[in-house]
Amino acid sequence: MIRPRLRLAHYLLPHLILVALAGSVRADEYSEVTQLSRDGKFVEALAKADVFLSSKPRDAQMRLLKGLVQRDAGKGAEAISTFSRMTEDFPELPEPFVNLGVIYADQNQLDKARNAFEMALRTNPSYSAAHENLADVYGRLSGAAYNKALQLDVSNLAVVPKLALVRQIITLNPTKLTPAQLASLAKATPAPVQTPPAAPSAAVVAQAKPVPISEPAARPAREAPAPAQTQRVDTASAREVEQSVQAWAAAWSAKDMRAYFAAYSRDFDPAGKHSRSEWEEERRSRIEGKASISVKLSEMQAHVRGNNAVARFRQDYRANGISISSRKTLELVRQGDNWKIVREAVGG
Numbered sequence: 001m002i003r004p005r006l007r008l009a010h011y012l013l014p015h016l017i018l019v020a021l022a023g024s025v026r027a028d029e030y031s032e033v034t035q036l037s038r039d040g041k042f043v044e045a046l047a048k049a050d051v052f053l054s055s056k057p058r059d060a061q062m063r064l065l066k067g068l069v070q071r072d073a074g075k076g077a078e079a080i081s082t083f084s085r086m087t088e089d090f091p092e093l094p095e096p097f098v099n100l101g102v103i104y105a106d107q108n109q110l111d112k113a114r115n116a117f118e119m120a121l122r123t124n125p126s127y128s129a130a131h132e133n134l135a136d137v138y139g140r141l142s143g144a145a146y147n148k149a150l151q152l153d154v155s156n157l158a159v160v161p162k163l164a165l166v167r168q169i170i171t172l173n174p175t176k177l178t179p180a181q182l183a184s185l186a187k188a189t190p191a192p193v194q195t196p197p198a199a200p201s202a203a204v205v206a207q208a209k210p211v212p213i214s215e216p217a218a219r220p221a222r223e224a225p226a227p228a229q230t231q232r233v234d235t236a237s238a239r240e241v242e243q244s245v246q247a248w249a250a251a252w253s254a255k256d257m258r259a260y261f262a263a264y265s266r267d268f269d270p271a272g273k274h275s276r277s278e279w280e281e282e283r284r285s286r287i288e289g290k291a292s293i294s295v296k297l298s299e300m301q302a303h304v305r306g307n308n309a310v311a312r313f314r315q316d317y318r319a320n321g322i323s324i325s326s327r328k329t330l331e332l333v334r335q336g337d338n339w340k341i342v343r344e345a346v347g348g
Contacts, residue, residue: 007102008071008102009094030061030062033049033062037072042069042072045069050066060090064095066082067086071106076106076107080103083097083100091123092322092324093123094121094124098117101134104116105140113133118134126345242300242302244332244340245300245302247259247263249296253295257287267333268343294316295316308333309339313328314326330343
């Protein structure tokens with residue numbers, strides 16, 4: 001079966017800024033390693049990467065590039081080792097997990113690939129490449145399962161079209177489709193059936209009385225609050241949301257796990273297939289495992305609609321010698337007198 005080409009992560013996401021212990025880095029050195037690898041000069045590329053890392057061993061971008069060069073040079077085991085160490089040193093970054101998943105998929109270790117992509121999504125639920133790669137791996141797992149079912153029962157004709165469809169999906173290359181083929185695929189997806197509204201009966205039509213355009217609409221039984229009053233209410237709620245988010249960050253910085261978990265709603269759904277208890281266990285291990293943590297928020301914008309709110313801000317995270325600055329979005333709901341987190345995502 002032809003396998004789809006999974007997407008590697010060549011650079012750290014642009015909204016993440018990592019500060020190396022040894023100071024600032026030069027982008028042209030990244031470019032040189034990348035170009036040497038593209039030219040097939042893998043020995044030279046690895047040598048240059050090693051020289052760079054000898055003075056800046058915690059530079060995440062160069063370590064990422066080194067793993068990619070190793071993979072392209074056919075050194076799969078060494079690349080896995082490089083990316084695995086990165087997941088330990090930089091557990092907040094999704095890119096090492098994504099590249100681990102691609103290598104495992106190359107080796108047909110689909111369960112390991114799936115786990116790696118799911119870990120990437122737990123780190124960043126908005127990572128498009130991780131979602132796409134995970135879907136492709138699920139497609140290959142489905143194809144293998146259907147193929148096994150057909151081998152065990154050749155008379156099961158219902159499996160044949162399913163297997164054919166899965167193979168078609170995972171080998172499809174949209175970049176090579178003609179406009180006519182794309183149009184055909186679009187037509188193959190049935191539009192949702194919309195039931196037209198029932199026609200009014202003759203009696204209803206006869207009773208209907210046109211309302212002149214100049215006639216004012218009937219005043220509701222209860223007047224809506226004046227705009228100024230609504231604005232005051234929204235502003236007060238927005239301040240409450242901002243205070244709740246700042247308290248969440250303070251609990252994180254203090255490693256106060258009770259207050260940290262209390263900031264999340266009972267309806268909070270962790271990314272991936274993990275339960276709430278599994279998510280809490282992992283978060284506790286990551287947070288308490290740090291010698292010190294600093295989480296500072298700035299550029300906060302909170303928008304409230306009824307009992308729902310969205311807070312967007314810049315998050316500056318420091319722990320164990322790394323510094324990460326990113327945009328973050330939290331969705332919250334009002335529960336009693338408190339605002340609780342129901343969803344969090346990088347970006348926004």
